[in-house]
Amino acid sequence: MSASEALPRPQVCPACAIPQPEFHLPEAASPGQIVLSLPGVHCAACISTVENRLAREPGIRSARVNLSLKRVAVDAGPGITADHLVGVLAGVGYEAHELDPALLAETGGDKTGRDLLMRLAVSGFAMMNVMLLSVAVWSGAEDATRDMMHWISAMIALPVIVFAGQPFYRNAWSALKVGRLNMDVPISLAILLAGAMSLYETMMSGHHAYFDAALSLTFFLLGGRYLDYRTRASARSAAQELAALEVPRALRLVDGAEVLTPVATLGIGDHVVVRPGTRLPVDGEVISGESEIDRAFLTGESLPAYAGPGSRLNAGEINLTGQMVLSVTALSKDSSLRKMADLVALAETARNRYTSLADRAAAIYAPGVHLLAAIAFVVWVSISGDIRLSLNIAIAVLIITCPCALGLAVPAVTTMASGRLYRKGALLKSSTALERLAEADTIVFDKTGTLTLGVPKLDPLDDAAARHLDIAATLATHSSHPLARALVAGAGPFALADISDIREVPGYGMEGVLNGAPVRLGRASWVGADAPAKTATCLKIGDAAPVSFTFTDELRPGVDALIAAAARLGLETHLITGDTEAAAGDIAARVGIANVTASALPGDKVDYVSRLAAEGRRVLMIGDGLNDTGALAAAHVSISPASAIDAARVASDIVVLGRDFAVIGDAIVTARSARTRIKENFAIAAIYNMIAVPFALLGFATPLMAALAMSTSSITVTLNAFRVR
Amino acid sequence: MLTILIPVSLALGGLGLLAFFWALRRGQFDDPEGDAHRILRTDYDDVPKE
Known part of the structure; x- marks a missing residue:
């Protein structure tokens, strides 16, 4: 305290x-x-x-x-x-x-992980000891010796079954409470019944005790559970890390002084200073200052918009040129954070409709196992009338069919695959993302920030522009506006022009005096030029005709490789953006996407994805802005770059950590290969069952057989998982 | 014979289990990848860490 x-x-x-x-x-x-x-x-x-x-x-x-x-x-x-x-x-x-x-x-703290590891260690310890004791029984110990071995096994096994099996019992119980069957129900039943029946057999000096089988079942399944947990935990912690990267803080004005304050403690009406080049921390109204605002994250528009006193701005927009003071209009929990939470809820419900391969297998498998064991019991009772013998056979059926290999089939593969993807720089956030990615047959791209980096690049200059490049670049060096920076970067080495009185007019551009004549570099309307169709900045010297410098959004590296991979793998590609027809067509032509939709509102994007889904397509959505979030959540599977806004990263299943998108093509290949391996693993497990179950049904099963079948099938399945590409 | 050997083998196994719990509690499984690399550092090859 x-x-x-x-x-x-x-x-x-x-x-x-x-x-x-x-x-x-x-x-x-x-x-x-x-x-x-x-x-x-x-x-x-x-x-x-x-x-x-x-x-x-x-x-x-x-x-x-x-x-x-x-x-x-x-x-x-x-x-x-x-x-x-x-x-x-x-x-x-x-x-x-x-x-x-x-x-x-x-x-x-990672308490769950340690807890699972502890149970795994305890069951592993008990399994090995009981196995060793069982070797004596298998090699023919009789009478008092066998009973003693059984009693010692029971003393080790029973507490361990109670302790180590708890994760299974809890899951099984919560499934049974709502009247459903999952994989944990036959597992729990097999472990508990085997323990109880073996204890009874031991008391009656019986021949067969399945303590070793019950323990190895617990051990192997806990192993699968632990792998599964590790995969999820590393994905979850990485996702949280992405969220934690942005500690939300704002510069609050208190009696004229700027104080760094957590966004959560701001109230409505508080005044907040927003410096140029930073993201707006809250929704607010401009009180003083003028600037330009980059709304690409929210709308997909690549052209900056003007903001001055009275403009209402949203959290997440980027302030480009001038310092402004905002009055907070919405508390953080009502604004973008709230929207984000809603979108997450939306995404979760969409995802919950998906049933994974493992769940589908369990839905067929769990009732089948119980039915088979029950039939074996009824048939044997009616034939022999010996309840003890019939129960033994029913339990043998349960143990031998019990999904040791099935429990490992999925986690072993997903652990391999997600580890492989993580090393390449793709982060799986959802446990079923791999399976859904493998099913994708259509890719829908966003443009700004996804196909392009959202960083403008100076176009090749025409004669007029080239002649005045020195002047424009000199003016541009005095500004931190992205277009100005791109101009300086694209100009290469240049001679500084003799311009005096250079100053920045926030929201408009730069101005100065050259040889007595005013020079201006900035918005087309401000210098008196016609607004060009492309992103551009205009230069006017004295009374001469304005010259414009145009910019193109730079393409993200690896996009070509990804589109080529998509064509090779048979995926159709679409482009949908909030930007203009011209900008969208230009990019689509450069990368080779045929289906283009421009000027799309966020709602249109969701509709587009839903319409494709209604046609029976499985859509992979790749986007980064707030305007993509709905579409990301609505798609069958979604990917966002690490540079995306947090809402988009939260709504997507996979986050690409680097700038390069070529990894997405590899991810699709890995996902498909993983799906194949999972199906093979189910087949392997089924084959083992098909061989072993007739023996169990006919009453020939021995504890030794159960131990062998369980270990070999588990090892085969794990080895097969290593073949994921 | 068995009256001695079985308790001894169980005790030894139990000792291993306790050692594992100790390691788990000390956080030795928190950074498996880092520990694998740390052994390869040359930092304290000539001088022991103070």
Whole structure:
């Protein structure tokens, strides 16, 4: 309690833990502990470089890199900020991002994983010991010796069955409560019945006890469960990491001073300063200042829009040129965050309709196993009239058919495949994403930010423009507007023109004086030129006719490779964008997409995807903006780049971490190969059953047979998983 | 014979299990990939870590 009392809290009852606001400041969450994400670490040398560099920094007590999670945890003294450390690491060549420890705390402990690993270890220990004891029985121990072996086995096995099998019993019980059967029902039944029946047999000095079978069943299935959990947990923690990358904060104006404040604590009417080049933290109305706003994330438009006093702006838009003061119009939980939560809920319901291969197999399998065991019992009772013998045979059927290999069939493959994709830079967020990706037959692309990088690139210049390039570039060096930067970058080496009195007019452009004549570089309407169809900036010198510099959005690397892969794999490609006809047609022609829809509103995108789905197509949607979020959620499977807005990343199943999209083609190949392996694994498991079940039904099954069938089928299935490409 | 050997084998196995629990609690399974690489570092080859 002492730790929490030390924190400043609203004083209602100092003894109680009062719920804190939704967002903690990282500093407040755990003093001295800073967690940074390091996407670039991958080897022993990286660990040394990062840890040694941080250790040399004054005020840092310790730093430890976790390579599995690609993070570094720093125990820092007071006064050390995450921003400072990001700069220090950039100095040794590592990209670092601040993570919100409060958000990470949920995954940090990883209690479920440790719990599963503990149960796995206990059941593995018990299985090996009981197997060794069983060897004596299999090789012919009789009478008192056999009974003793059985009793010792029982003493080891029964507590372990109760402890280690709990995950299965819980799942089975929750399925039975709502009147459904899942894979865990036959598993739990087999384990519990085998334990109980073997105990009875031991008491009656019987010949066969299935303690070893019950334990190896528990062990192998827990192994599958653990693999499955690891895959999901790493995907989930990476997804949370993406969300944690953006610790939402705003510059609040308090009595004329700027204070860095968590967005969650802002109220309606608070004044917030928005610097050029930053994303708006909240929805608000402009009070003072003029600027241009990049709305590409929200609408897909690549041309910036003007914003001045009275303009209403949304969170997520990017302020380009001028500093503005906003009055907050919606609390963060009512604005974009709220929208995001709604979209997530939407996405979840859409996804829940999908039944995975494993679930479909369980739906056929679980009732079949129970039916078979029940029939064996009834038939044997009616033939022999011996209930004990019939029960033994029914349990043998349950154990031998029990899905050891089926339990491993899917997790072993998905672990292999998602590990492979992670190394290539594609992050699976959903456990069924691979299967759904394998089924995709149509790709729908968004344009801005997806096919293109959303970074303008200067077009080849005409004569007039080339002559005045020096002047335009000189003006442009004084601005941080993306078009100005692109102009300077595209101009190459140039001579500085002798322009005086250069100043930026926010929202319009740059102006100055050259040889006594005014020069202006900026919006077409501002310099008095006709607005060109393309993204452009115009230069006017004195009274001469304006010259325009046009820009093209730069294509994302790997798009060509992806489109080629799609054609090879038989996927149809579509482009749908909120941008103009001309811009969309241009890009589509460059990459070779035939089906183009331009000027689409967010709702149109959802309709488009739904219409394709209604035609029986399985759509893979690739998008990055808020306007794509609905379509991403509505699609059969969806992918977004890491640069996407958080809502889009949340709504999509797979996040591509790098800039290069070629990995998506590889991901589709891997997904299809994984689906094939899963089906093969089901076939292997079925073949083992087909061979073993007749023996069990006829009453010839022995514990040794059960042990052999179980181990070999599990090992075959795991080995087959390694063949995923 | 068996009265000695069976308890001994169980005790040894149990010891292994306890060692595993200890390792689990100490967080030795938190970063398997990093630990695999750490052994290859040359940092403390000549001088032990202080």
